[in-house]
Amino acid sequence: MTATPDLLAQLPVTAMKGVGAALAEKLLRLNIRTVQDLVFHLPRQYEDRSRITPIGALRPGLSAQVDGEVQLADIVIGRRRSLVVRVQDGTGTLTLRFYHFNNSQKEKLARGTRLRIFGEARLGASGLEMYHPEYAYLSDQLPPPSDTLTPIYPVTEGVTQLRLRPLIAQALTRLTPQNLPDWLPPSENRGWSLIAALRYVHAPPNDADRSALVAGTHPSQQRLAFEELVAHQLSMQKRRAEMRANAAPALPAAVSLQKKFLASLPFPLTGAQQRVLGEIAADVTTDKPMLRLVQGDVGAGKTVVAALAACHALAADKQVALMAPTEILAEQHALNFSRWFEPLSIRVVTLLGRLGVKARREANAEISSGSAQIVIGTHALFQEEVVFRKLALVIIDEQHRFGVHQRLALKQKGENGLLVPHQLIMTATPIPRTLAMSAYGDLDTSVIDELPPGRTPIQTVLVANDRRPEIVERIRAQCLQGRQAYWVCTLIEESEQLQAQAAEATYAELQLALPELRIGLVHGRQKPAEKAAVMQAFKNGDLQLLVATTVIEVGVDVPRATLMVIENPERLGLAQLHQLRGRVGRGAEQSFCVLLYQTPLGQLGRERLGIMRETTDGFRIAEKDLELRGPGEVLGTRQTGEMSFRLADLLRDAALLPAVQNCARQLLQSDPQAAEALLTRWVAGREHYARV
Ligand code: ADP
Ligand code: MG
Helix, strand or coil, X not given: CCCCCCHHHHCEHHHCCCCCHHHHHHHHCCCCCEHHHHHXXXXXEEEECCCCCCHHHCCCCCEEEEEEEEEEEEEEECCCEEEEEEEEXXXXXXXXXXXXXXXXXXXXXXXXXEEEEEEEEEEECCEEEEECCEEEECCCCCCCCCXXXXXXXXXXXCECHHHHHHHHHHHHCCCCCCCCCCCCCHHHCCCCCHHHHHHHHHCCCCCCCHHHHHHCCCHHHHHHHHHHHHHHHHHHHHHHHHHHCCCCCCCCCCHHHHHHHHHHCCCCCCHHHHHHHHHHHHHHCCCCCCEEEEEECCCCCHHHHHHHHHHHHHHCCCEEEEECCCHHHHHHHHHHHHHHHHHHCCCEEEECCCCCHHHHHHHHHHHHHCCCCEEEECHHHHCCCCCCCCEEEEEEECHHHCCHHHXXXXXXXXXXXXXXXXXXXXXXXXXXXXXXXXXXXCXXXXXXXXXXXXXXXXXEEEEEHHHHHHHHHHHHHHHHCCCEEEEECCCCCCCHHHHHHHHHHHHHHHHHHCCCCCEEEECCCCCHHHHHHXXXXXXXXXXXXXXXXXXXCCCCCCCCEEEEEEECHHHCCHHHHXXXXXXXXXXXXCCEEEEEECCCCCHHHHHHHHHHHHCCCHHHHHHHHHHHHCXXXXXXXXXXXXXXXCCCCCCCCHHXXXXXXXXXXXXXXXXXXXXXXXXXXXXXXXXXXXXC
């Protein structure tokens, strides 16, 4: 089937007046290749240009338009070379700072040159500064400040707002219903044709509802957001349909093996575990690949469910792969699964990055011969050299750490490369329903919404950092009573090295303060073997206090640990804090979590940490996180990278999602051509949607 393409999508930008090869290449950085891409390069926000602000009235954080006269333009060699331009208007002075510039630009900014400048004021090294502001030369011909809302576009080096604006305006004049048809059913158009909506958002008229536009809730914007979300939903549903079109091994019920397994557990399953297991069984007994996401709060007992799901494949004499995001977690699973399954004569093999060449070769040999029945590992399982003989089920723990594409890569690993394995994805990140609909639109979901009985809820307290000595005393007392504790160091920097340094410093400090305790240190810069040894020592109880970075976030299970101190909790997302905190409170004893924050803690910080004190319900925390920090924080950056929208905003537009889902479903059934066209228009060609 070939969809009628949008014609402007075939017209390269160079077809426009004033666009040559050089500019075209720069536009490429914005993913703009065609005239249509220009039209779909949508404003990120709007600025009100109806007035000129005196420089003296600027405040940090304020986006404003000012007129000023250049006093000085100089190239400064600091940490980075920058062009620094000082301007004044009689009410004050302002520094403009450019990291990307050329010499001719500097020459044109001679002393006395008058400029109209637009940008966001910040507090910099030399007082108020604007970084890479937009500016034009103020000559007598310059029109008075315009009365329209000015769209602000995503830009890149060498393509400024001023350069983009006329290009987009030119592209808009080319739109016709023939070259850019409406593919949504008219009933879903909300009274706006696509073209009318596009024109409106790029160039809102003077009497437009400014506050709605700025908030992104104007009907024209909602019309476009709806279409974009439909396209996104279509891509998920299509991916799902493609996956489900493959054949998978139909696995029979595994009653006797499951019975044996359950008999070896010291506890019965919870009702929620049983229900989810039933949902899994219904999937894997068919010859279509299961695509199921199991959500369950930390400690809900997902691992046991994974093991029981594995029984289906094992009873049919097939292989199971279990993939974890970190070596620590893979080790822990390996330990559990060996303990559970080796007594049942089932061979468990671990494949870790740190295995030597020989051990790895042996593991691979067992995997390809089929003698390895359960294979546990990290990303190492994705490698090409790993060839399964009869893989029937892939279990992925903590999905948010893996991208969709890695998941799809597993497709190739099935039996003879023909049968596609069933997929079970486990996540402890509670995902609000609306978000799940979008983020995991290609998966069925199950929720383990009940914790095993006998857990005592964790008590969380907020303590200011100046009371650190008290906390150290508390650790001493607890550990001397035979309990164990975590001390988690966090840093805002992504750098593992800085994280490791911070943890090392705290480790040294605590060793000095608590000489009678056995203290360990674990961070991401250690060799995997070293890390694993420390974790093992902590699990065994040989260490009483473990100083760690957030590497311990996921899945590590030490029931005797009942106290956790988290430094600088204000720097982390709530969902992440919840994950961390879930490392304690795994036994019947009362556990405590101390959030040791830096003062002063702002209003928002107080509100956020307050939620942690109030509740241990992961879903409530996730909802709040979503509300306070947006989807990126809830899903993790990798996941949101795969979900970058041009205009839609999952939080703002959540109310649209049920209708979006319906519309996508109906289109796929009744008008596949329109579905394909919408997909191409909004989604295809954006690299993160590249087909696997
Ligand atoms: P998570 O969902 O965070 O992966 P785990 O599977 O690690 O949770 O389980 C947490 C702890 O709860 C483990 O020690 C596990 O043995 C225990 N557990 C799991 N299911 C039950 C149950 N039904 N009753 C009691 N304890 C359980
Ligand atoms: Mg787990």
